[in-house]
Amino acid sequence: MRRSINTALVCGLFLLPHLPAAAQSTPNPAMTAPDQVAWQLFIQANTRAGGSNSTFETWASDSDTFKPTPQFPTGATPPALRRPILPALAREGVQQSGGLLPALPPGIAQGATEETRHNKATFDFIVQNNLYKVSGLKAAFGKNLQFPIDSMEVKANWMAVSDIPAFTNNRVTLAQVPQLYHVNSSGGVQYAMVAMHVISKLVPNWTWATFEHKLNPARCDILGCKDAFGAQTAFVASNPVAGQGYPDCTKTQALTAMLANADIDPVYSNYCLKGSQTDFVDNVGLDIRVGNSVTEDTFVATASCMTCHGRAVFDKTGKPTSVAGFLSFTANGPIGPIGPLLPAWYWTFNSQPPIFEGKPGLSQLTTSADFVWSVPLCAIDDTQNPIPASNCAGK
Numbered sequence: 001m002r003r004s005i006n007t008a009l010v011c012g013l014f015l016l017p018h019l020p021a022a023a024q025s026t027p028n029p030a031m032t033a034p035d036q037v038a039w040q041l042f043i044q045a046n047t048r049a050g051g052s053n054s055t056f057e058t059w060a061s062d063s064d065t066f067k068p069t070p071q072f073p074t075g076a077t078p079p080a081l082r083r084p085i086l087p088a089l090a091r092e093g094v095q096q097s098g099g100l101l102p103a104l105p106p107g108i109a110q111g112a113t114e115e116t117r118h119n120k121a122t123f124d125f126i127v128q129n130n131l132y133k134v135s136g137l138k139a140a141f142g143k144n145l146q147f148p149i150d151s152m153e154v155k156a157n158w159m160a161v162s163d164i165p166a167f168t169n170n171r172v173t174l175a176q177v178p179q180l181y182h183v184n185s186s187g188g189v190q191y192a193m194v195a196m197h198v199i200s201k202l203v204p205n206w207t208w209a210t211f212e213h214k215l216n217p218a219r220c221d222i223l224g225c226k227d228a229f230g231a232q233t234a235f236v237a238s239n240p241v242a243g244q245g246y247p248d249c250t251k252t253q254a255l256t257a258m259l260a261n262a263d264i265d266p267v268y269s270n271y272c273l274k275g276s277q278t279d280f281v282d283n284v285g286l287d288i289r290v291g292n293s294v295t296e297d298t299f300v301a302t303a304s305c306m307t308c309h310g311r312a313v314f315d316k317t318g319k320p321t322s323v324a325g326f327l328s329f330t331a332n333g334p335i336g337p338i339g340p341l342l343p344a345w346y347w348t349f350n351s352q353p354p355i356f357e358g359k360p361g362l363s364q365l366t367t368s369a370d371f372v373w374s375v376p377l378c379a380i381d382d383t384q385n386p387i388p389a390s391n392c393a394g395k
Helices: 034-046 085-096 120-128 134-140 161-167 174-180 253-260 266-270 305-310 374-378
Strands: 008-010 013-015 113-118 152-160 183-186 189-200 207-213 271-277 328-330 333-335 347-349 362-364
Touching (some): 034 189, 034 253, 189 305, 207 305
Antiparallel strands (some): 113 152, 183 189, 189 207, 207 271
């Protein structure tokens, strides 16, 4: 039987409301058992919310949040789909800086779309602190923004149901798609969910996890797939040839029991944890990489959830400053930021490293949006009249 918990303290860790139960003998599981917590959060986000809808589909999209009068939805809403925004803005940044753009690499135009959803705690923090508009960001410059501990955010990637057979190299028929995928409709078109990022504020730098459908052809390409809790094969090495598909991520007994005890659509057993992240580097100083073959298509090899979101900043004018440098375009394709956060992203300084708090000569260049890209990228510019639509408005 599932139990409702508002804010439960389990082994020193505050759990989010309705977080699915699992063995809780591990101290601080968000840091020491991140794959287990990733699955708990995945189940929470995808618990049934009436009809065929999942809980995350009742949360506020960027379109709900970043507008003159934000409103949290009163029920499930269709996906607020858009083209993946970061690669598009990075290309614009290269153009604005006078650079030449290479042709789009293969795969970027396959038709995958994305949406970002914020739970009530995340939405309330953004709205109550006026972080949904440029004037609010200007007022927040220099402040230490920290989302509340029960904040969650989901980024879901969708593809038209009609495109799924070709996308999977015909490993599934059109008739099988609704039986194997979570499906929803937008604008009269049926879409299948092919990938999902889930983050939560259970730890100060958030928890990070990315999931893919088992039939995604590039699911474990380049980085492999790692799941020490939910997959019977904890590590799947990448194939020597990309885009060939991988075996099913057969679930462990512990995860099978967790899914069986949850009020969740059985199709979610077809999704796999690609990887989770708790730090920028490992214990020998190597940069940690986690990248989704759909969400980070074309730069999986240099993808780091934490480093990427660490570049979510805005300057004193309330505008994002690191978009142009988020991806570097080379002859071999885009390169994303990985490794530790750099002081130069946030400060100007007239001294040599080490750079530390209170060091003379530091001058604040940007303010961190606490790893939430939607804040600097999607804030409406209420300093203009009329107010233009958000960059993140669903199409």
